[in-house]
Structure formats: C-alpha cells, structure tokens
Amino acid sequence: MYGGGGDAGASQFNGAGFMPSQAGNAGGGGGSGKKNYDSKQQTLRAVTIRQLHEALSSHKDDTLMLDGKEMTNITLLGKVLSSNEQGLTYGLKIDDGTGRADVKIWISDDDSEVEKQRRAEWRPGMYVRVHGHISNFGKSQDVLAYNIRPVTDHNEVTYHYLQALHQHLHLTKGGGAGPAMHQEQGGAYGTPPIAAGGYGAALPVPGYDPHHGNSALDSELMHVLNAPDARANDCGVSIDDLLMRTGGRYSMVQVREACAKLADNGRLYSTLDENHFKTCE
Amino acid sequence: MSSSLDITCPSPRVNFQSLGQFVGKRVTIVGSVVGVDGNTLQLKTSDDQVVNIQMQGAVPQCKVLEVQGMVASPNTVTEESCCPFGDNFDMANYNELCKLVNNPAYRTMFHP
Numbered sequence: 001m002y003g004g005g006g007d008a009g010a011s012q013f014n015g016a017g018f019m020p021s022q023a024g025n026a027g028g029g030g031g032s033g034k035k036n037y038d039s040k041q042q043t044l045r046a047v048t049i050r051q052l053h054e055a056l057s058s059h060k061d062d063t064l065m066l067d068g069k070e071m072t073n074i075t076l077l078g079k080v081l082s083s084n085e086q087g088l089t090y091g092l093k094i095d096d097g098t099g100r101a102d103v104k105i106w107i108s109d110d111d112s113e114v115e116k117q118r119r120a121e122w123r124p125g126m127y128v129r130v131h132g133h134i135s136n137f138g139k140s141q142d143v144l145a146y147n148i149r150p151v152t153d154h155n156e157v158t159y160h161y162l163q164a165l166h167q168h169l170h171l172t173k174g175g176g177a178g179p180a181m182h183q184e185q186g187g188a189y190g191t192p193p194i195a196a197g198g199y200g201a202a203l204p205v206p207g208y209d210p211h212h213g214n215s216a217l218d219s220e221l222m223h224v225l226n227a228p229d230a231r232a233n234d235c236g237v238s239i240d241d242l243l244m245r246t247g248g249r250y251s252m253v254q255v256r257e258a259c260a261k262l263a264d265n266g267r268l269y270s271t272l273d274e275n276h277f278k279t280c281e
Numbered sequence: 282m283s284s285s286l287d288i289t290c291p292s293p294r295v296n297f298q299s300l301g302q303f304v305g306k307r308v309t310i311v312g313s314v315v316g317v318d319g320n321t322l323q324l325k326t327s328d329d330q331v332v333n334i335q336m337q338g339a340v341p342q343c344k345v346l347e348v349q350g351m352v353a354s355p356n357t358v359t360e361e362s363c364c365p366f367g368d369n370f371d372m373a374n375y376n377e378l379c380k381l382v383n384n385p386a387y388r389t390m391f392h393p
Contacts, residue, residue: 051390053286079349079364097292097309097349098391102285125364142285154347154366158374161294161391165381168390 044073044131046163049099052076056134056141064134067171076101076130076143077151077160080122092122092148094130103130105145118149127151129160217258218267220246225268225279236271236278292349293392296379297330301355310358311347311366311375322360324348327376335359344368 045066047055052074055066064071078094078101085091089104107115122128132145151157224230224245230237237245243255250258259277262268268277292307293299300308312324315331322334324346333356334348343365350360382391 048390049286050288050291050392053288056286079362095292095349097294099286099288099291101287125362127364152367154345154370155374157347157366158371158378161378161382165387165390168387 042072043069044075045071046075046160046167047071048161048164049076049078049094049096049101051098051164051168052101052134052143053099062136067168069171073131073133073146074143075160076103076132077127077157078130079127080124082124083119083122090119092128092130094128101143103132103143103145103148105132105148121150122148127154127157129156217246217250217254218262221255221258221262222267222279222281225277226281231279233278234271236276239275239277242277291392293388294379294382296328296376297326297332297356298328299379299383300326300332300352300358302383303352304354306352307349307361308352308358309347309349311345311370311372313344313372314346322346327372327379331356333357336363337361341365345370345372 047066051066055064055071058065076094076096078096081093081095081100083090083092085107088106088108090107092103092105094101094103107119128148128150130143130145131147132143135142135144221242224242225237239252239255239259242259243250243252246255259268263270263277266280268279270276271278290307292309293303295303295308295310300310310324310326310332312326312332314322315325316323317340320336320340322336322340324332324334326332334350335353335357337360341363345366345368347364347366348358348360349362350358353359381387
C-alpha cells in the first residue's frame with residue numbers, strides 16, 4: 001500500500017477522512033456495507049471518464065483497479081448534458097470530452113430548499129465537479145455522487161485533467177513507496193536516499209552526485225573541522241555552524257549527508273550527538 | 282453488466298496545432314472571442330491562431346468560450362454546444378494541457 005509516512009507525493013491521493021462523514025448518505029448505495037474499509041486505503045483519485053471506463057471494463061471482483069492501485073473514491077469533472085429526477089435519485093449525464101457518464105446522487109423528500117436550490121444550479125451546459133464512488137447497485141454500475149458542485153472558475157477544468165495525468169504518471173512511473181523506502185534504509189550504509197528518485201523523493205541538487213559525494217563540500221567541511229578553533233573544542237562543531245561556515249551554498253540535507261559519508265569514511269566522528277562533529281585527521 | 286459510461290463519442294481537447302488531425306470528428310476547443318460576423322465567430326485558440334466557428338444558436342457574450350463541435354476543415358468548426366469560460370481563464374496553461382492530451386505517450390487516457 002502506498003501512503004506510507006515519508007512519501008509526500010502519494011499522500012495527497014490518500015483520501016483518509018473523506019469517507020466517515022459521508023458514509024451515511026451513501027449507505028443505500030451498496031459497497032459501503034460490504035466491506036470494513038480501512039481509512040488508509042480510502043483513496044481519492046481524479047480520473048477522466050475514459051479512465052474510469054477502462055477500469056470498469058477490466059475489473060473482476062469487488063475491487064476497482066486503476067494503474068495497479070485500488071480505487072475507492074473518485075472525482076470527475078464534466079459538462080452537464082441533461083438531468084432527471086427519479087424517485088430517490090437525481091441523475092446527471094456529464095461529458096468531460098473523453099466520454100459521458102451517468103452520475104446519480106441520493107435525494108430525499110424532506111430535502112431543504114437550500115438542497116433544491118443547489119440542484120437547480122446543475123444546469124445543462126454547465127461544468128460540475130463530482131465527488132463519488134462506483135456502486136454495483138442492481139445490474140448497472142453507476143457513478144454515485146457524495147457531492148456535486150458547479151464549477152465557477154474554469155481553470156479547474158485544466159486543473160482536473162492535469163491532476164488526473166499527474167496521478168496516473170505518479171502511480172505508473174515513479175514514487176512508489178516500496179522501493180523508495182528500501183533505498184532510504186540503504187542510506188545508513190552510505191547511499192544517500194536522494195538516489196531513490198521518483199516524484200515523492202527529495203529533489204537532487206544540481207552538481208551534487210550522491211554516489212561520489214561532493215569533493216568541494218567534503219574538503220570545505222574538513223577545512224572547517226581541521227581549523228585550530230574546531231580542534232580545540234571538545235564538542236567539535238555543530239551542524240548549524242558547518243552550514244553557516246560553508247557560506248550558505250549548500251543545504252542542510254547536503255551538509256548532513258556529507259558529514260554522514262565523511263564519518264563512514266573515518267574522516268570525522270560525532271561527539272555530543274549526531275549534530276556535532278570533530279575531525280579524525 | 283451494463284455500465285453508465287459511454288466513450289463512443291469523445292470530443293478531444295485540441296489547440297490549433299492538433300485540430301487538423303480531427304477533420305470530420307468532434308473536438309473541444311477553447312479560445313478568446315476575437316470577432317463575430319453573422320453566424321460565424323472568430324476564436325483565437327490557446328496557441329494564437331484563429332479558427333472560424335459556425336454557430337448554430339445565439340452567440341454568447343463572453344471573452345473566453347469553449348466550443349464542442351465537428352471539425353469541418355483545419356480552420357473551421359461547426360458548433361454543437363458551447364460554454365462561456367469566464368474572463369480569467371489561463372490560456373497558456375490550457376495550451377500545455379492540449380499538448381499533453383494529444384501527446385502519443387498520454388493520449389490513451391483521454392481519447393482513442
């Protein structure tokens with residue numbers, strides 16, 4: 001499962017917290033009663049109708065998969081083509097340019113005027129944002145919405161497509177938590193986690209090769225540590241001082257990694273704690 | 282199992298550059314309205330070229346318009362429906378999106 005602690009790239013698709021307050025409304029929609037969902041697996045994916053179609057036509061059991069990941073909650077964006085009210089559901093047909101989808105939302109007789117007014121805003125020709133899930137209710141698979149709202153700033157149209165593309169690429173090409181974590185553990189043995197790559201990983205800094213270290217930074221750090229004042233101090237030099245005395249041209253991460261590497265190579269050692277160093281030379 | 286999704290009549294998002302590939306097909310095109318002549322509307326696309334839109338109905342009063350329609354020729358589109366996109370729509374971003382949507386590496390997410 002992704003969404004592991006350190007992977008910021010994936011955590012934004014983790015819809016944890018979205019479901020609990022909404023589950024009541026969707027209770028009749030099937031699905032939610034069958035499984036005891038783990039909130040960590042409650043993903044929210046931005047998808048195109050075409051992607052959703054692909055996921056639906058290939059799925060076998062209860063789980064809906066896209067890009068190799070289970071999909072629970074989805075968000076769609078499209079232009080309303082038509083609307084209709086059928087008993088307890090209100091239906092919209094939306095078109096996002098990649099396809100058309102029927103979206104349903106539960107309504108009740110005692111809906112307030114405000115609710116009715118909200119529905120009146122979902123007029124044909126207008127763009128709406130839909131948050132929902134797929135239900136296998138009856139014989140058809142429907143997009144069952146938790147919420148529908150009109151789009152007022154149309155930059156959201158551009159945004160939705162880019163978000164769908166971003167999530168697709170993130171899940172298919174990079175940033176998977178598994179391999180990245182392995183790499184980070186490897187870091188203790190001298191390979192900095194920067195090599196993990198992928199979207200969620202730290203950005204490599206230009207000119208800094210994690211495999212070979214940065215000889216300029218290494219020699220500057222050693223120069224500072226070999227200076228008489230640093231040798232004279234029993235505690236050595238703090239990492240903050242090292243950062244400052246290398247002239248602010250390096251990041252804290254770079255300095256810390258260079259120190260770890262120099263320590264591995266036996267050129268310096270940590271004193272009070274892992275933030276203070278002294279030279280071995 | 283029947284599905285409530287239909288992908289048989291897509292209308293891909295295009296800029297002027299990709300419009301030519303879709304003659305005889307439906308597209309979605311967003312542009313700034315630069316002129317109106319009877320039923321014909323001149324739309325400046327996100328990549329700064331002018332396309333003639335044959336409007337079916339009334340011409341909406343707005344700065345940025347999204348048009349869905351059939352591509353009659355590489356610079357003419359017959360409108361089927363349209364939607365005003367307000368006046369703070371970022372054309373540069375949208376143009377980048379059009380390029381990505383029609384990039385062979387990603388287009389399967391959006392159209393056949």
